[in-house]
Amino acid sequence: xxxxxxxxxxxxxxxxxxxxxxxxxxxxxxxxxxxxxxxxxxxxxxxxxxxxxxxxxxxxxxxxxxxxxxxxxxxxxxxxxxxxxxxxxxxxxxxxxxxxxxxxxxxxxxxxxxxxxxxxxxxxxxxxxxxxxxxxxxxxxxxxxxxxxxxxxxxxxxxxxxxxxxxxxxxxxxxxxxxxxxxxxxxxxxxxxxxxxxxxxxxxxxxxxxxxxxxxxxxxxxxxxxxxxxxxxxxxxxxxxxxxxxxxxxxxxxxxxxxxxxxxxxxxxxxxxxxxxxxxxxxxxxxxxxxxxxxxxxxxxxxxxxxxxxxxxxxxxxxxxxxxxxxxxxxxxxxxxxxxxxxxxxxxxxxxxxxxxxxxxxxxxxxxxxxxxxxxxxxxxxxxxxxxxxxxxxxxxxxxxxxxxxxxxxxxxxxxxxxxxxxxxxxxxxxxxxxxxxxxxxxxxxxxxxxxxxxxxxxxxxxxxxxxxxxxxxxxxxxxxxxxxxxxxxxxxxxxxxxxxxxxxxxxxxxxxxxxxxxxxxxxxxxxxxxxxxxxxxxxxxxxxxxxxxxxxxxxxxxxxxxxxxxxxxxxxxxxxxxxxxxxxxxx
Ligand code: ATP
Ligand code: MG
Numbered sequence: 253x254x255x256x257x258x259x260x261x262x263x264x265x266x267x268x269x270x271x272x273x274x275x276x277x278x279x280x281x282x283x284x285x286x287x288x289x290x291x292x293x294x295x296x297x298x299x300x301x302x303x304x305x306x307x308x309x310x311x312x313x314x315x316x317x318x319x320x321x322x323x324x325x326x327x328x329x330x331x332x333x334x335x336x337x338x339x340x341x342x343x344x345x346x347x348x349x350x351x352x353x354x355x356x357x358x359x360x361x362x363x364x365x366x367x368x369x370x371x372x373x374x375x376x377x378x379x380x381x382x383x384x385x386x387x388x389x390x391x392x393x394x395x396x397x398x399x400x401x402x403x404x405x406x407x408x409x410x411x412x413x414x415x416x417x418x419x420x421x422x423x424x425x426x427x428x429x430x431x432x433x434x435x436x437x438x439x440x441x442x443x444x445x446x447x448x449x450x451x452x453x454x455x456x457x458x459x460x461x462x463x464x465x466x467x468x469x470x471x472x473x474x475x476x477x478x479x480x481x482x483x484x485x486x487x488x489x490x491x492x493x494x495x496x497x498x499x500x501x502x503x504x505x506x507x508x509x510x511x512x513x514x515x516x517x518x519x520x521x522x523x524x525x526x527x528x529x530x531x532x533x534x535x536x537x538x539x540x541x542x543x544x545x546x547x548x549x550x551x552x553x554x555x556x557x558x559x560x561x562x563x564x565x566x567x568x569x570x571x572x573x574x575x576x577x578x579x580x581x582x583x584x585x586x587x588x589x590x591x592x593x594x595x596x597x598x599x600x601x602x603x604x605x606x607x608x609x610x611x612x613x614x615x616x617x618x619x620x621x622x623x624x625x626x627x628x629x630x631x632x633x634x635x636x637x638x639x640x641x642x643x644x645x646x647x648x649x650x651x652x653x654x655x656x657x658x659x660x661x662x663x664x665x666x667x668x669x670x671x672x673x674x675x676x677x678x679x680x681x682x683x684x685x686x687x688x689x690x691x692x693x694x695x696x697x698x699x700x701x702x703x704x705x706x707x708x709x710x711x712x713x714x715x716x717x718x719x720x721x722x723x724x725x726x727x728x729x730x731x732x733x734x735x736x737x738x739x740x741x742x743x744x745x746x747x748x749x750x751x752x753x754x755x756x757x758x759x760x761x762x763x764x765x766x767x768x769x770x771x772x773x774x775x776x777x778x779x780x781x782x783x784x785x786x787x788x789x790x791x792x793x794x795x796x797x798x799x800x801x802x803x804x805x806x807x808x809x810x811x812x813x814x815x816x817x818x819x820x821x822x823x824x825x826x827x828x829x830x831x832x833x834x835x836x837x838x839x840x
Pocket of ligand 2: 620
């Protein structure tokens with residue numbers, strides 16, 4: 253396949269929705285004030301995410317439309333907007349009955365089962381703060397986050413409670429209520445000290461009035477992925493919905509008749525902003541897969557559910573690539589019209605793989621827990637440069653900054669300057685603080701600029717290119733090297749499924765580059781392959797940027813949200829302490 257540096261878009265080739273307009277026109281015509289008016293607002297004033305996401309549709313013609321299709325071990329459970337609204341009202345009533353006040357924290361520790369979605373939206377409806385935790389966290393990370401987030405209520409399943417919390421409950425004096433629901437396919441026996449939520453829901457009223465929250469009221473608490481250190485609790489407010497609505501349009505091209513699948517777990521911000529809020533705001537039908545990754549099943553879901561818009565992550569795409577293109581070819585993705593990815597840099601190889609396996613390019617986009625919503629994206633409305641994370645969305649002002657001698661941040665005026673990616677503050681879903689860490693929050697800003705901690709460059713066409721997290725950047729023989737560039741080059745070799753690259757202290761070079769590689773199906777580690785990969789990288793990157801060493805690993809250490817943990821590769825390589833590993837996949 254020919255691989256030009258740019259993938260030109262044409263409506264004939266990529267059948268996207270008809271109301272596409274050109275990117276420049278979208279940006280020019282955009283204002284956050286106008287975006288705010290796309291939301292209804294509460295009757296009589298105020299803004300509540302649950303009202304916009306659920307009630308508004310349930311009160312109108314969208315009532316019978318499916319909000320969610322839950323794909324579980326026992327079949328499909330369809331929940332309409334009307335039913336979702338009734339369930340959320342009941343959960344709101346239950347919270348009121350338990351004396352839970354506005355602003356109190358309602359945590360969930362649940363798999364992707366209906367109760368998770370009802371609890372998050374019902375908590376928002378109640379004016380409480382929702383905080384979804386990833387259910388595979390071990391006991392210690394769960395307790396730490398519940399304590400840090402000052403949880404008043406936890407919704408979990410019987411088995412998760414018994415395994416992760418029962419013995420540690422006395423470390424959480426502020427946790428007043430644990431509401432227990434059945435594990436999927438099981439009966440529920442509420443352990444001592446917990447309440448059977450289903451019983452309260454049965455008798456709850458559906459007439460509970462929604463809380464009149466204001467745009468700036470705290471709505472969600474999200475912990476970061478912990479890729480670079482201890483996770484931070486980012487605070488988000490109801491106004492974030494304005495950004496979720498707008499970005500759902502511009503970056504994901506959502507329309508009410510879409511069948512949309514976001515593969516992220518709501519324990520991560522993607523799974524909430526784009527797995528719950530944005531799709532509901534747009535009135536779409538979301539697929540929720542209750543199971544774990546499985547290449548065969550995922551292809552089947554895309555095909556059988558006739559998914560139209562798919563939002564996933566590089567880690568999943570790399571796993572699909574690892575399983576081979578042949579498997580993809582056994583399926584037909586006729587309904588699919590838009591695919592996007594977030595969480596890590598998307599290697600150009602993965603964009604091309606999308607063309608081969610799905611018949612569509614994959615659109616990379618960039619954002620963080622802190623930004624609350626998508627900031628920079630490859631949208632349907634312009635050509636893709638594989639390897640670039642795209643251009644700033646309407647309403648988002650992004651730039652590259654470099655520090656001058658006095659430590660002040662100067663906005664780079666020349667294209668392709670390498671520096672820190674910064675955003676001009678003021679978009680609605682921006683975090684309003686790190687919980688209990690005002691100083692860390694203040695450090696993220698220089699005047700009007702929010703400093704992202706990521707290094708990037710912006711080319712003459714306004715496309716942003718990710719270089720590295722500031723913590724991962726490698727300094728070798730006077731060059732600043734981003735691991736992503738080296739990893740992408742390695743991934744061009746047919747044997748390589750994923751690669752993680754680090755810098756090792758080196759006497760003369762400062763740092764020398766070492767790569768860890770896991771192989772695709774059908775390849776086995778050998779010295780000959782190692783030499784071949786070293787040679788491939790040298791040809792592709794030049795001697796200064798190519799790795800000097802390559803080790804083979806069955807898989808790379810990654811966070812539960814799927815990000816390669818280079819800091820861990822490095823700590824293990826150098827025999828250093830591993831630091832916070834609470835979000836490491838496979839850790840219990
Ligand atoms: P922590 O802040 O705890 O170290 P984290 O930064 O991984 O964890 P998230 O907020 O989940 O936590 O991830 C945001 C980061 O993920 C970004 O700052 C960036 O480094 C990376 N990222 C997200 N999307 C992309 C992308 N499309 N390309 C490159 N990097 C991305
Ligand atoms: Mg971060």
